[in-house]
Amino acid sequence: MKEKSSASQAFLILIMAIIVGFMLNAFSSKGVPLYTDYADRKKLDNTDSALNQYKNASEFKNNPYDTSAKTTPNTNNPNLTKEGFVRPQKINLDLAKVLFEKNALMVDARLAEEYNKGHVKGAVNIPLEEFVKLSDDEKEARMKQYNKDGIIIVYCNGGECDMSIDLAYAFAKIGFNATNIYLGGYKEWEEKGLPVQK
Amino acid sequence: MKDFLSSKYVQIVLQIIIGAVFLYASYNKLFDQQGFAKSIYGYKFIPDFLINIMAIIVPSLEFIAGIFLMFGLFRKGSSLIIIVLLSVFLVALVQAYARGLDIDCGCFGSDPAAKTTSTDILIRIFQDILLLAGAIIIFKFSRSKYYKNVNYTDTEILLSKNQEA
Numbered sequence: 001m002k003e004k005s006s007a008s009q010a011f012l013i014l015i016m017a018i019i020v021g022f023m024l025n026a027f028s029s030k031g032v033p034l035y036t037d038y039a040d041r042k043k044l045d046n047t048d049s050a051l052n053q054y055k056n057a058s059e060f061k062n063n064p065y066d067t068s069a070k071t072t073p074n075t076n077n078p079n080l081t082k083e084g085f086v087r088p089q090k091i092n093l094d095l096a097k098v099l100f101e102k103n104a105l106m107v108d109a110r111l112a113e114e115y116n117k118g119h120v121k122g123a124v125n126i127p128l129e130e131f132v133k134l135s136d137d138e139k140e141a142r143m144k145q146y147n148k149d150g151i152i153i154v155y156c157n158g159g160e161c162d163m164s165i166d167l168a169y170a171f172a173k174i175g176f177n178a179t180n181i182y183l184g185g186y187k188e189w190e191e192k193g194l195p196v197q198k
Numbered sequence: 199m200k201d202f203l204s205s206k207y208v209q210i211v212l213q214i215i216i217g218a219v220f221l222y223a224s225y226n227k228l229f230d231q232q233g234f235a236k237s238i239y240g241y242k243f244i245p246d247f248l249i250n251i252m253a254i255i256v257p258s259l260e261f262i263a264g265i266f267l268m269f270g271l272f273r274k275g276s277s278l279i280i281i282v283l284l285s286v287f288l289v290a291l292v293q294a295y296a297r298g299l300d301i302d303c304g305c306f307g308s309d310p311a312a313k314t315t316s317t318d319i320l321i322r323i324f325q326d327i328l329l330l331a332g333a334i335i336i337f338k339f340s341r342s343k344y345y346k347n348v349n350y351t352d353t354e355i356l357l358s359k360n361q362e363a
Contacts, residue, residue, distance in 0.1 A: 009275020021258035032231040032250045
């Protein structure tokens with residue numbers, strides 16, 4: 001008798017939780033769909049053509065620090081999403097290295113204290129945690145000094161760290177058309193002996 | 199020992215503590231399904247297709263079971279739910295520790311910048327075991343208010359009811 005009532009009480013609570021959970025999810029600004037392909041989130045984009053293109057380029061057509069350049073409309077961009085922004089590309093170490101050498105803007109998405117312990121040489125620190133709290137206008141203001149067509153590479157720790165993905169999407173959504181995500185992160189960069197600052 | 203564990207003072211203290219912990223734990227997750235889903239993904243333990251469903255349901259489960267437990271309602275059911283939840287969390291934590299995974303605990307809401315060290319995981323495992331023990335005590339030893347005389351054990355009450363019938 002005791003067992004039967006605990007099971008039915010538990011079942012009742014479960015039903016309530018399902019109803020409440022789905023309602024909250026529907027109204028939450030940070031809700032999720034029934035299914036997200038998480039494995040796909042970290043799959044690298046095919047960047048072989050980009051690698052060949054940039055390896056031999058002497059300089060970028062669009063310097064990320066050159067804000068005098070007029071932003072080109074992104075309507076013909078093959079990576080344009082339905083929502084109207086250009087999807088960030090997930091890139092590997094080889095391409096990140098080449099772009100870094102051509103003076104792409106390196107953005108460190110981690111908190112200041114981690115950035116200070118060591119970051120990619122020349123990288124700027126734009127902590128994801130602070131950036132997402134800004135309004136769209138404040139985000140634009142924060143990024144005013146950068147060319148929206150300029151090549152940007154966002155990274156964080158590497159491994160399971162997702163901050164680089166979220167920050168790159170945040171940039172893309174305010175109009176940055178050439179964002180890249182270096183998933184290997186600081187960990188891989190430092191391991192391979194690439195330039196860092198401490 | 200049994201009388202001690204089933205005394206209303208011990209039961210009420212356990213209910214309030216465990217209920218409060220679960221209310222607090224669920225609070226941040228109720229409106230951040232994305233963050234919690236990412237935390238769950240980090241444990242590499244739940245199959246991908248279940249992750250979002252869990253991120254939607256588990257926080258509400260924690261919240262509702264927590265509230266009921268705190269106010270002493272549906273004690274058997276809520277403590278049972280909490281036992282199940284804590285058991286799943288325990289297995290997830292232990293395997294994360296064993297595999298040396300780099301996780302965001304997700305225990306009290308997701309902090310995008312938090313890195314959980316392996317000592318943190320051990321602490322969480324320890325806390326989980328304590329809560330689990332408490333929930334089991336509530337489940338096994340709570341007395342229904344229906345029985346006015348709290349000195350009877352359940353067996354005696356069962357026997358006396360049979361005699362009445």
